Amino acid sequence: MTGRPLAAARRGLALAVASALALSGCAALPHPPAPMPSDWVPAPTATPVTSSVGLSPDGFSAAQRxxxxxxxxxxxxxxxxxxxxxxxxxxxxxxxxxxxxxNIQVSTHDGRSIDATAASSTTVADIAIITTQESLGGAFAARAEEDPQEGDVITVVGYPNGGKLTTVSGVVLGPVQDPLGSAVDTVLATTAVVEPGSSGSPVLNDAGDVVGVVYAKNDSNQSFIVPVSVLNTLLAQPALLVPEPVDCDA
Structure with missing residues (x-):
């Protein structure tokens, strides 16, 4: 008959000790960590490289031309x-x-200036298509069939700040919500450093195929690209592109 009260007493003692330990432990807990920044994106799984697409004999890669x-x-x-x-x-x-x-003017890598004859754009993404009367010459883009993945090394070729033709490299950080709130649900963030004037630059994979189009950057020097899957859809469905009006009140 004495076994049950003793067991109950032991259980009560154990609960009291546990409660005391819990109270003393709470008093010693460190402050909780700060909230995760709202602009956080996944860390890259590859290291940015400085090499560019292989140059052709005339000193310009196909991408540059x-x-x-x-x-x-x-x-x-x-x-x-x-x-x-x-x-x-x-x-x-x-x-x-x-x-x-x-008026839209196009300048080629070899210094020629060409006038645009027509332009169209879409509300699906920050993409426009320009046509010219004079041949652009040079090389033409090969478009990838699939979007790049997180960690993929990419190369951006463009004219930052309207200056000289520049090639920079980085890695894909992953899909994020469009920071400009366009109709596309998600875009891709990268570590490639771009500047005003880089908008519209081709984004290339290691084979030199276009995998996206630069259109924005943030204060952390992350760039944002429209993935090639969106560009391929637009080109396959011309009805999504409408003529760009010319409006001048001056």
Whole structure:
């Protein structure tokens, strides 16, 4: 008959000790960590490289020769961006590069200046298509069939700040919500450092195929690209592209 009260007493003692330990432990706990930053993106799983796409004998890689400077002369403003040739008379850039244009001029890597004859854009993504009357010459883009994955090494070729043709490399950080809130649900963040004027630059994989189009950056020097799957969809469905109006009240 004495076994049950003793067991109960032991259980009570154990509970009291556990409670005391719990109370003393809570008093010694460190402060909780700060919330995760809202602009956090996954860490890269590969290291950025400094090598560019292999150069051709004339000193320019195929990627550099297909990349052009886009100059938008609007009503009281001039802005520059980058584009790349799909074929002899068609190139890709960003919608925001050609917004409110009065005249669009394209400069090739060998110094030729070509006028655009038409432009169209889409609300699906920050993408525009420009056509020219004179041949762009040079090389033309080969588009990948699949988007790059987190950790993939990429190369960006463009005209940052409207200056000289520049090649930079980085890695894909992964999919993120579009920081500009366009109609595309997600875009890809990368570590490639871009500047104003880089908008519309081709993003290349290690085979030299286009895997995306640069369109934005943030204060942490992360760049954002429209993935090639979106570009391929737009080119396969021309109805998604509408003529870009020229509007000048001056």
């Amino acid at each position: 297909m990349t052009v400077r886009v100059r938008n002369i609007g009503c009281g403003f001039v802005k520059t961006g980058t584009g790349f040739a799909l074929d002899a008379f068609t190139l890709v850039t960003n919608r925001h590069v050609i917004d409110d244009s009065q």
